[in-house]
Amino acid sequence: MIIGNVPAEFIVQVDRERCRRCKRCVLNCSFGALSFADGVVADHRKCVACHRCVAFCPESAITVVANPIAYKENAHWTPEVRGAIWKQATTGGMLLTGMGNDRPYLSYFDHLVLDACQVTNPSIDPLREPMELTTYLGRKPNSLDLSYGMDGEVRLATELAPQVKLETPIIFAPMSYGSISLNAHKALARAAKEAGILMSTGEGGLHKDLYPYSDRIVVQVASGRFGVNQEYLEHSAAIEIKIGQGAKPGIGGHLPGEKVNQEVSETRMIPVGTDALSPAPHHDIYSIEDLSQLIYALKEAIRYTRPVSVKIAAVHNVAAIASGIARAGADMIYIDGFRGGSGATPMIVRNHVGIPIEVAIASVDDRLRQEGIRNSVSLIAAGGMRHSGDVVKAIALGADAVAIGTAALVALGCRVCQKCHTGNCAWGIATQRPELVRRLDPEEGAQNLVNLIRAWSLEIKEVLGSLGVNAIESLRGSRERLRGVGLDERSLRVLGVKPAGA
Amino acid sequence: MEKFYIPSGCAISGIISRQGRKMSGEVIVKSIAAMHDRSNGLGGGFAAYGIYPQYADHYAFHVIFDSKQAREETDAFLRENFQVDESQPIPVRHTPAIEDPPLLWRYFLRVDPRVLEVNGQQVDEHDYVVSRVTLINDRIPGAYVASSGKNMGAFKGVGYPEDLGYFYRLEEYEGYLWTAHGRFPTNTPGWWGGAHPFTLLEWSVVHNGEISSYGINKRYLEMFGYRCTLQTDTEVVAYLFDLLERRHHLPVEIACMALSAPFWKDVERMEPAKRELATAVRQVYGSGMLNGPFSLIIGSARRMVGFNDRIKLRPMVCATKDDLVIMASEECAIWEVCTPDKVWAPRAGEPVIAELEAGVVA
Numbered sequence: 001m002i003i004g005n006v007p008a009e010f011i012v013q014v015d016r017e018r019c020r021r022c023k024r025c026v027l028n029c030s031f032g033a034l035s036f037a038d039g040v041v042a043d044h045r046k047c048v049a050c051h052r053c054v055a056f057c058p059e060s061a062i063t064v065v066a067n068p069i070a071y072k073e074n075a076h077w078t079p080e081v082r083g084a085i086w087k088q089a090t091t092g093g094m095l096l097t098g099m100g101n102d103r104p105y106l107s108y109f110d111h112l113v114l115d116a117c118q119v120t121n122p123s124i125d126p127l128r129e130p131m132e133l134t135t136y137l138g139r140k141p142n143s144l145d146l147s148y149g150m151d152g153e154v155r156l157a158t159e160l161a162p163q164v165k166l167e168t169p170i171i172f173a174p175m176s177y178g179s180i181s182l183n184a185h186k187a188l189a190r191a192a193k194e195a196g197i198l199m200s201t202g203e204g205g206l207h208k209d210l211y212p213y214s215d216r217i218v219v220q221v222a223s224g225r226f227g228v229n230q231e232y233l234e235h236s237a238a239i240e241i242k243i244g245q246g247a248k249p250g251i252g253g254h255l256p257g258e259k260v261n262q263e264v265s266e267t268r269m270i271p272v273g274t275d276a277l278s279p280a281p282h283h284d285i286y287s288i289e290d291l292s293q294l295i296y297a298l299k300e301a302i303r304y305t306r307p308v309s310v311k312i313a314a315v316h317n318v319a320a321i322a323s324g325i326a327r328a329g330a331d332m333i334y335i336d337g338f339r340g341g342s343g344a345t346p347m348i349v350r351n352h353v354g355i356p357i358e359v360a361i362a363s364v365d366d367r368l369r370q371e372g373i374r375n376s377v378s379l380i381a382a383g384g385m386r387h388s389g390d391v392v393k394a395i396a397l398g399a400d401a402v403a404i405g406t407a408a409l410v411a412l413g414c415r416v417c418q419k420c421h422t423g424n425c426a427w428g429i430a431t432q433r434p435e436l437v438r439r440l441d442p443e444e445g446a447q448n449l450v451n452l453i454r455a456w457s458l459e460i461k462e463v464l465g466s467l468g469v470n471a472i473e474s475l476r477g478s479r480e481r482l483r484g485v486g487l488d489e490r491s492l493r494v495l496g497v498k499p500a501g502a
Numbered sequence: 503m504e505k506f507y508i509p510s511g512c513a514i515s516g517i518i519s520r521q522g523r524k525m526s527g528e529v530i531v532k533s534i535a536a537m538h539d540r541s542n543g544l545g546g547g548f549a550a551y552g553i554y555p556q557y558a559d560h561y562a563f564h565v566i567f568d569s570k571q572a573r574e575e576t577d578a579f580l581r582e583n584f585q586v587d588e589s590q591p592i593p594v595r596h597t598p599a600i601e602d603p604p605l606l607w608r609y610f611l612r613v614d615p616r617v618l619e620v621n622g623q624q625v626d627e628h629d630y631v632v633s634r635v636t637l638i639n640d641r642i643p644g645a646y647v648a649s650s651g652k653n654m655g656a657f658k659g660v661g662y663p664e665d666l667g668y669f670y671r672l673e674e675y676e677g678y679l680w681t682a683h684g685r686f687p688t689n690t691p692g693w694w695g696g697a698h699p700f701t702l703l704e705w706s707v708v709h710n711g712e713i714s715s716y717g718i719n720k721r722y723l724e725m726f727g728y729r730c731t732l733q734t735d736t737e738v739v740a741y742l743f744d745l746l747e748r749r750h751h752l753p754v755e756i757a758c759m760a761l762s763a764p765f766w767k768d769v770e771r772m773e774p775a776k777r778e779l780a781t782a783v784r785q786v787y788g789s790g791m792l793n794g795p796f797s798l799i800i801g802s803a804r805r806m807v808g809f810n811d812r813i814k815l816r817p818m819v820c821a822t823k824d825d826l827v828i829m830a831s832e833e834c835a836i837w838e839v840c841t842p843d844k845v846w847a848p849r850a851g852e853p854v855i856a857e858l859e860a861g862v863v864a
Contacts, residue, residue, distance in 0.1 A: 121712040121794050122815055129813055130765050140786045142726075143750040146779075154756060156779045163785060369725045375786070468714040468795070470812060471763070473788035480717025 246340025339384025365398025547658025
């Protein structure tokens with residue numbers, strides 16, 4: 001008790017006059033912060049600001065505020081820093097957290113602005129003219145061979161590698177069943193099917209309830225190989241080898257045994273109650289030639305009917321790594337920037353490892369073009385895409401499509417409280433507790449997701465129209481339509497973008 | 503000199519005799535002059551095919567020099583890399599309408615087959631010529647190759663097109679295919695190299711409009727070794743045709759399909775084999791697709807192709823008269839030179855292809 005009581009992060013204020021003591025807040029609080037004793041009583045220390053009570057109080061009687069308690073001001077020794085030391089001094093453990101990097105690093109997205117038409121080139125009204133977002137993911141050749149029929153008809157002679165069609169260049173990021181609930185998975189799968197995009201199993205296998213959506217599902221093969229068998233590979237639109245994740249580059253994963261219930265156990269093919277450990281590396285991949293073997297082993301397994309993707313975290317040397325992956329036979333490369341989310345990650349890794357997706361995608365796209373192999377892979381950019389503006393900028397920098405994880409969860413109610421790793425998600429998303437999972441209705445969730453994709457797609461069309469183009473291909477990699485505001489010359493060079501005014 | 507990317511509106515016109523009959527340059531000057539108001543005197547030019555029959559096997563280089571030094575440097579470079587069989591100033595007639603013209607020179611060149619063998623490897627002759635053109639434009643300050651094809655040439659500069667026609671004495675040339683351009687840039691370039699047509703080998707492009715997809719078209723071409731040195735959107739069209747037709751061997755209809763792709767909704771309605779082809783073309787050449795408002799006329803040794811952007815945001819009218827096919831921004835430019843048999847406005851994205859008749863020797 002040397003350290004004593006550490007101040008609560010938040011204070012839960014219940015308006016006694018408005019409260020009619022229905023106890024709904026108490027029932028809804030999954031973190032045990034609220035109880036009832038002749039009125040709602042709050043244990044402020046347990047509050048994570050997930051807003052479940054706030055959202056469900058019929059009288060709007062609850063407010064959660066930051067604890068105003070003063071710390072002696074210090075720009076270097078912030079309250080968070082001190083709090084972390086106290087926690088570690090008392091437990092001796094690594095600090096765990098959920099979701100993506102929340103530190104105030106520079107956002108390149110917020111320093112990039114888009115062009116628009118004026119006078120000499122007319123902007124196009126997306127309400128009057130077709131505006132095309134259709135995107136095909138997969139390996140393309142550099143040129144096509146044609147044959148000429150007796151009738152003089154030109155026919156395609158090249159047999160293209162398998163392609164996955166997207167109605168809009170946005171897909172759902174991989175989030176495993178285990179880290180998130182089955183209802184969340186169902187919502188994502190239904191939405192992917194309806195919106196004509198993709199969801200991804202993450203590394204936790206594919207629950208049989210999702211089989212009807214399999215033509216819209218990317219199945220992951222990660223270092224733990226959870227749930228991987230022939231049947232799993234066949235129930236897919238594409239297969240993805242997961243090497244790394246933006247929230248925890250270079251390290252493995254850990255799903256605690258408490259989350260491994262009967263269903264998770266069956267899906268992951270591990271015993272109930274055992275910890276699901278994903279090793280840091282794949283134990284059969286120690287270099288690029290091993291990756292190539294796995295890529296082709298998977299392609300053989302599915303008789304070359306689907307593209308194979310490789311997912312990596314954006315790290316310093318990402319351009320050279322991506323080039324190697326393209327040459328190793330991958331059809332898609334998924335690059336996860338350092339803002340990418342996670343169900344559980346060591347805080348030290350999440351907050352300090354990896355690079356932003358903006359520079360990663362720019363340098364990978366550049367490198368693949370310099371080597372003349374850009375056509376041979378599709379690039380997926382991910383890691384902290386907040387709105388369609390980020391999507392448009394990522395595509396202009398060179399991505400074929402973007403993946404959204406956190407944004408999709410926010411559409412399902414997530415408040416980004418960063419407590420996914422506790423398994424207590426009050427919104428039924430990052431939890432396996434049946435009474436919490438029940439809170440997420442897959443159908444309503446799917447509708448929210450479809451709405452979000454539709455809304456962003458409309459916005460992307462609006463932006464394309466203002467740029468005077470009517471196809472997403474004309475924006476992809478077109479950095480001429482971006483300008484940097486307040487970025488230094490080196491950064492601009494890496495991004496391949498001119499400063500505003502030039 | 504500093505080169506800028508300049509958006510512009512314009513007039514274009516083109517005429518081909520499908521029987522290969524030669525026409526004096528007067529015809530095309532009349533046609534483009536009819537659209538005087540679509541230009542503002544800041545650029546114009548012509549491409550002419552069949553004008554150098556006595557040098558039909560030679561690459562005819564029209565080169566613009568800002569200085570004597572640039573000419574000397576280029577001269578030395580050309581003599582090092584080619585067999586120079588003729589080198590002469592391009593004959594001009596001075597007129598007050600054309601101010602301060604640069605040095606204009608033409609060379610008739612052949613490629614020594616021995617230079618095409620590098621370390622036992624055979625280099626394609628066209629690739630060789632393209633790379634030399636790129637080197638001159640890129641490396642020799644103040645030198646710019648206006649055209650480099652066989653039996654053809656580009657005549658361009660700063661001024662109204664009809665004044666440039668007078669300046670270049672175009673009535674003295676005889677060609678079976680002519681294209682013309684009158685420029686209305688929204689900025690002052692004052693640079694002769696920046697005028698249209700843009701050319702590469704036998705390809706010439708005149709363009710009305712702005713290519714809003716320039717950023718990605720340029721990066722796409724760079725992947726295949728092209729260098730876009732002019733900072734203008736039109737040059738990408740010349741390079742794209744070179745890539746698609748010459749290097750990737752696509753027939754012209756398919757090249758046009760790649761550059762002005764049918765909408766997906768229309769692709770879906772095609773019969774299966776055609777749909778498969780159109781889908782693959784879009785998937786593979788999406789980054790080369792031209793977007794934004796444009797009408798284009800592309801000339802080459804045997805063919806003139808006109809086409810518009812996918813929603814026809816710039817005007818183009820076509821006409822036939824006997825064996826003549828004429829294309830222009832405005833119908834007046836057609837009636838100015840003939841009484842057409844048929845006049846029509848091509849649909850958005852639909853190429854109009856006018857070829858020399860089979861057996862006609864260009």
